[in-house]
Amino acid sequence: MSQLKIDKMKKKVQNHLDKVRYEHTLGVMYTAGALAMRYQVDLEKALVAGLLHDCAKCLSTDKKLKLCEKYDLTVSASERKNPGLLHAKLGAYIAEKKYDIMDKEIIDAIAYHTTGRPGMTLLGKIVYIADYIEPNRNEAPNLDEVRRLAFVDIDKCLYVVLKDSLAYLKTRNEVIDPMTEETYLYYKEVLEK
Ligand code: DGI
Numbered sequence: 381m382s383q384l385k386i387d388k389m390k391k392k393v394q395n396h397l398d399k400v401r402y403e404h405t406l407g408v409m410y411t412a413g414a415l416a417m418r419y420q421v422d423l424e425k426a427l428v429a430g431l432l433h434d435c436a437k438c439l440s441t442d443k444k445l446k447l448c449e450k451y452d453l454t455v456s457a458s459e460r461k462n463p464g465l466l467h468a469k470l471g472a473y474i475a476e477k478k479y480d481i482m483d484k485e486i487i488d489a490i491a492y493h494t495t496g497r498p499g500m501t502l503l504g505k506i507v508y509i510a511d512y513i514e515p516n517r518n519e520a521p522n523l524d525e526v527r528r529l530a531f532v533d534i535d536k537c538l539y540v541v542l543k544d545s546l547a548y549l550k551t552r553n554e555v556i557d558p559m560t561e562e563t564y565l566y567y568k569e570v571l572e573k
């Protein structure tokens with residue numbers, strides 16, 4: 381993919397996001413790029429996945445639900461209660477159909493960037509972590525340490541991010557998606573081995 385193509389993609393993404401979300405998107409794109417350099421993952425794939433990860437984020441709840449129906453995407457019980465979660469699978473669908481992304485690993489990284497999943501690819505981990513640590517983020521606890529860890533030990537970093545995210549959701553009494561919980565338990569075990 382040429383620079384020209386990424387530039388065109390950026391313009392298109394920008395048209396579908398508000399200013400704050402677009403700034404976040406660029407932060408994720410370049411942070412994913414930096415992590416790709418560190419872990420020898422295809423740089424362009426990381427940039428594209430970062431750029432597109434939230435492409436469905438700014439659709440209204442109603443529109444998200446309607447598009448899932450139109451595109452035959454399953455809406456789980458937890459997604460029904462928390463339609464915000466749908467931007468991940470809807471984003472993956474839109475990346476494939478509207479941005480012509482053929483690479484399954486990129487599509488998968490977008491689809492699971494919110495909950496994670498057991499057995500994520502290195503690209504998937506990179507997008508998940510970049511989403512959490514990009515420079516515009518400032519709310520998570522221990523961000524300095526998590527940012528450092530991302531470039532030192534990606535599985536340990538992933539575990540800390542999953543643990544802190546889950547703890548945060550629980551304090552807020554949010555409905556925990558089964559995939560969020562499953563991912564946390566999976567990487568807890570990976571780390572303990
Ligand atoms: O789209 P972003 O805000 O950049 O980040 P994201 O895709 O990780 O979405 C973050 C939001 O998703 C945040 O408000 C927490 C929420 N979230 C993640 N996992 C779960 C969840 N919300 C609920 N209710 N349950 C989950 O399992």
Ligand code: FE
Pocket residue numbers: 433434437467493494
């Ligand atoms: Fe997101």
Ligand code: FE
Pocket residue numbers: 404408433434511
């Ligand atoms: Fe995001």
